[in-house]
Amino acid sequence: MQATKKQENPEKSKRFETPWHLLEPWQAAAWLKVDPEKGLDHEESQRRLDAFGPNMIMEQRRRGPMRMFIGQFTDFMIIVLILAGIVSGLIGESSDTIAIAVIVVLNGVIGFIQEFRAERAVAALKRLASPTAQVLRGGSIQTVAARDLVPGDLVLLEAGNVVPADLKLLDVARLKVEEAALTGESLPVEKSRAVLRELESPLGDRRNMAYKGTIATYGRGLGMIVATGMETELGKIARLLSQDKESKTPLQQRLAVFGKRLALLVLTICAIIFAVGLLRGEPPVLMFLTAVSLAVAAIPEALPAVSTVSLALGARRMVQKNALIRRLPAVETLGSVTFICSDKTGTLTQNRMQAEAFYVEESMREGIAQDFPPPLLHALALNNDARRDEQGIVVGDPTETALYEAAVRAGYDGAELVKTMPRLDEVPFDSERKLMSTLHQDDSGFVVYTKGAPENLLPLCVEQWHASGPQPLAVENVMATAEQMAAQGLRVLALAWKRLAERPSPQSGDALESGLCFLGLVGLMDPPRPEAKQAVDLCRSAGIVPVMITGDHPATAKAIALRLGIADENSEVLTGQDLANMSLEEFEQRVNSVRVYARVAPEQKIKIVQALQDKGEFVAMTGDGVNDAPALGIANIGVSMGKIGTDVAREASHMVLLDDNFATIVTAVREGRRIFDNIRKFIKYALTGNSAEIWTLFLAPFIGLPIPLLPIHILWINLVTDGLPGLALAVEPEERGIMQRPPRPPQQSIFAEGMWQHILWVGLLMAGVSLFAQGWAYVTDSPRWQSMVFTVLTLSQMGHVLAIRSDRVSLFRQGLFSNLPLLGAVILTFGLQMAVLYVPVLQPIFKTQALSLNELLFCLGLSSVVFVTVEIEKWVRRRRT
Structure with a gap:
């Protein structure tokens, strides 16, 4: 691969062999030729991406299109069919050989298209799911896809981020990283920027480094990328591992097991048909080809592949719905x-909180007013990590942006205040303490601002602010007010502060969060x-x-x-x-x-x-x-x-x-139900048609009729009916009332709710009308009886696919044009069937004869019996409920 060759670049190898944990931050920056204040510019980052390749762990090489196409002909039954075509050619049946070859190639093309589309859909989903990182480039913070990161990039880490590449840490604020996946260390490791002196320090001891694939669990940090892709420590491990194969979905697994069981049943039936044909004096080669063709047509080897296509395409459709x-x-x-x-x-x-109410100096106030205490407004502006982006929009945690914007509305912009009151230290918010504290310096010394849940902050306060001076803190009154505000749907935060004569030692959280002065409560509203x-x-x-x-x-x-x-x-x-x-x-x-x-x-x-x-x-x-x-x-x-x-x-x-958005989850549930319904419809349609072909050939000898179909007929029916019409079911719109029915039990068989009974009786019905056509032709001495059976069986399946678009709703209520791909596929199949009947050049290949107008109308009438009967079945089902 090209990326692998680029890894051999001597300059690159030299860089990656550098003991980064031994270098000072400025040395690492000089070595990688990057400004630690601005980061790389766009041109340089693009040049390095071209030189170093994408920041990805290489996967096992996937099958190319040619191998994918050839793979369509490795199925056991297809191989047997190819051999049968060769045998036909050797005994002089060249037309059979050509027809079989054409059918096999067309099946291969359809299978290739299905697999290729599924691969592309899954690959597209993986690209969409690729992680991103916050990177300092050209002096501004940008969101960059992790695969596009390069050595020298400056990455901002926050709690919850996966480290996107191997980093030399330039700055940390109580940063802790979970490294169990790489080092086996069970507890998060606290990081620092201190230079190490041991050349052979194990990875777990390199506190000034963060490695790809590990997880930041606490605090913040800034790191410089020193290795990407396969040159990271994770990449070195990946070289030793083989790529896991894609696991099949539970539905695919169930269908694969079903397919194997059905294959055994079908092969048994084919063997019986072959034996009965020989006993009736049929030519052995004809019976062999018939048995093989029937097995190929009847075994639903494509079902797992079709389910993959439906799931993958459905997943892509869900992306459009967020x-x-x-x-x-x-x-x-x-x-x-x-x-x-x-x-x-x-x-x-809406995740767009606003400060709606304040409790200050023992009174409730609405909105923001200029006479609010300056310490309160300073706390709103400085005690948060919200910031303005390049467009001037305040971004960050919704709660913090609301506090920041509340301060801005009162004339206290945090971006300006931080220049005169820089943050010196902090105790970041976490889910256990429910508090956040920041230490700042101003002209008078040092000041601490703390915000958090009232029940967690108030015990740390010893007094409350008042314009006339500090007052005793009435904790019960404040908590009662907080309860009243919360009952109105407001999220309530408490704010406090204190001044310090001296700066406390680093990381002394207890010193910052004790002896505080309560400033007030703020009520935030995030409307539904x-x-x-x-x-x-x-x-x-x-x-x-x-x-x-x-x-x-x-x-x-x-x-x-x-x-x-x-x-x-x-x-x-x-x-x-x-x-x-x-x-x-x-x-x-x-x-x-x-x-x-x-x-x-x-x-x-x-x-x-x-x-x-x-x-x-x-x-x-x-x-x-x-x-x-x-x-x-x-x-x-x-x-x-x-x-x-x-x-x-x-x-x-x-x-x-x-x-x-919560509504998107419901939309996804709705779409998931539609996809599963359509997979069931395809299975119902395919297996019903396959069973009809089996019943037709199996029952004919037992009622005194000759074998009604030739091998080429069976293969043709399988091609035109399981092809486009079946796939068009995957885009069937959702049924009415899809969200007015209870969830599907997860362990329920895919053939539940009467599906297997439908496959059985409709398959028998199709076979019955086909054999009736054969019997009628015999009675009327028509020499075109085989073409009539061929036509009835093909067109019956077209009527069936239209009828099963819904389990309950009539096609006439759904509308014939509500699934245009399926309507187009049915019309195309009908046209192809007419072509093999009436186009002279095709008649010798498909062993057909042109039907008279009366015979064609008779076949159309018989074929419609299936459609009408299934519509009656749906009517009965509607009447019962």
């Missing part, structure tokens, strides 16, 4: 989801998404239970849940503390009735998922954080956020919401 499927089995699982456990912020709500209410209603009609899980206050959670219709006034709200005090067995007794969880720690999501699964439910769980990854992994459908989600959450998930 649902990125990372694992194909998820498409199947979506149809079985019974519970959707969703985050509130950003998923059910307009489409979320409709999506919740749709869930309920589909038999799916929506559940809200949030870290917010219980009253806030219930207020939003009430507005969305997830809960009612009598619904209980279970808190993280309640969960902690319950055993799994106790919780399982209540889990089916709980609709709102509040103050839940991310790790408690695992308990919720397990309890629901133990009750037989199929769970879709959303998450965006590092700690959400275990719950996403064990959920039946793990759903991560595409906008605010961490890399870790996305890697653990089955599906990524590109718009972080």
Whole structure:
């Protein structure tokens, strides 16, 4: 491969052999020729990408188009058919040989197109799922695809990011990295920028390095890329490993097992037909070709491939609806989801918080006013990581952007304040403390600002701010006010500050977060998404239970849940503390009735998922954080956020919401049901037609009729009926009421709900009308009896494919033009069938004769019997319900 050759570049090899952990940051920057203040410019990064190749772990080389095409002819039954064609040629039946060759090649082309499209679709999904990184290039922060990173790039790391390449750390702020995948170290490693002195230091001791594939779990950092792709430590390990094969989906596995069992049955029937034909005095070569052709036509070897095409193309269609499927089995699982456990912020709500109310100096105030205490406004502006992007838009955590914008509206812009009050240290927010503190310096000395959950911050405060001077803190009154604000659907944060005469020692979190002065409360509103209410209603009609899980206050959670219709006034709200005090067995007794969880720690999501699964439910769980990854992994459908989600959450998930919208999950469930329905329709259609061909040849001798079809007829029927019409079913629109029916039980057989009975009786019906045509031709002494059977069997399947577009709704109500690809395929098949009957040059090849007008009309009438009967079956089903 080209990338492999480029790795042999002497200059590159020299760079990658450098002991980076022994170098000072400035030395590493000089060695890589990069400005640590601005990063690489666009031209230089592109030049290095061309020289070093993409930042990717090389996969095993996939089959090329030629090998893929040749692979279509390696199936055992196809090989037998090819040998049968050769035998036909040797005994002088050259027309049979040519016809068989044409059929085999056409089948190969169709199979190649299916596999090639599936490969391209899956590859496209993988490209869409590729991670990104925040990179400093040309003095500005940019989002760059991880595969486009190059040595010398400056990468910003935050908690939850997967390290995209091997980094020399230039700056850290309490950065911790989980390196278990690389070093086996079970606990996160705290990083520093200090230079090491040991040349042979093991990877786990190189605290000033971060390696590709490891996970930042705490704090922030800035690193310079020193190795990419196969030159990283992870890449060196990858060289020793063989690439795993793509695993088949559960549906594919079930179809493969079914196919093998059916193959044994079909081969047995073919052997019987062959033996009966010999006993009736039929030519052995003819009976051999007939048996082989029937086996090839009847064995549904393409079903697993068709399911892959349907799943992959369906997954690509979901991308257009903002649902990125990372694992194909998820498409199947979506149809079985019974519970959707969703985050509130950003998923059910707009993720556009605003500061709506303040509690300052023991009074409530609406909006922002200029007379607010300066320390409060400074805390809003400086105690967060929100920032302005290149377009001047404030970006960052929704809560922090709301606080930042509130300060800006009052005339306190954090970007300007930080120049006069720079941040010297910080204690980052984490899900356990629910606090964040920053240390700043101003003209008067040092000042600490802290924000967090009121119940966590107030115990750290010893007084409260007042214009007239510090006042005693009435904790009970403040907490009561916080409860009242939360009951109105506001997210409540407390703010505090203190001044210090001296700067505390680095990393002294306790010194920063003690003896604080309470400044006030801020109430933030994140209103529900307009489409979320409709999506919740749709869930309920589909038999799916929506559940809200949030870290917010219980009253806030219930207020939003009430507005969305997830809960009612009598619904209980279970808190993280309640969960902690319950055993799994106790919780399982209540889990089916709980609709709102509040103050839940991310790790408690695992308990919720397990309890629901133990009750037989199929769970879709959303998450965006590092700690959400275990719950996403064990959920039946793990759903991560595409906008605010961490890399870790996305890697653990089955599906990524590109718009972080709850309604998108419901849309994906809807699409998953449609895809599964269409796969079932294809299986019903293909197996019914195949069984009809078997019954026709199997029953004819037992009712005193000669073998009704020649090998070329069987192969032709298989080609034109299982080809375009079958594939066109994959794009069938969803059935009416698809979201008004309960979820499909996950262990339910694909042949449930009367499908196998339909395959049996409709296959017998097709065979019956075909044999009736043969008998009628015999009675009327028509020499064209074989062409009549051939035509009736082919056109019956066209009527069948139109009728089974829905299990219940009549075709006349659906509309003939509601699936134009299928209508086009049926018309094309009809035209091809007429061509082999009436085009003189084709008649010798297909052993056909032109039917008279009366015979053609008779065949059309018989063929329509199947369509009419299936429509009656659907009418009966509708009447019963």
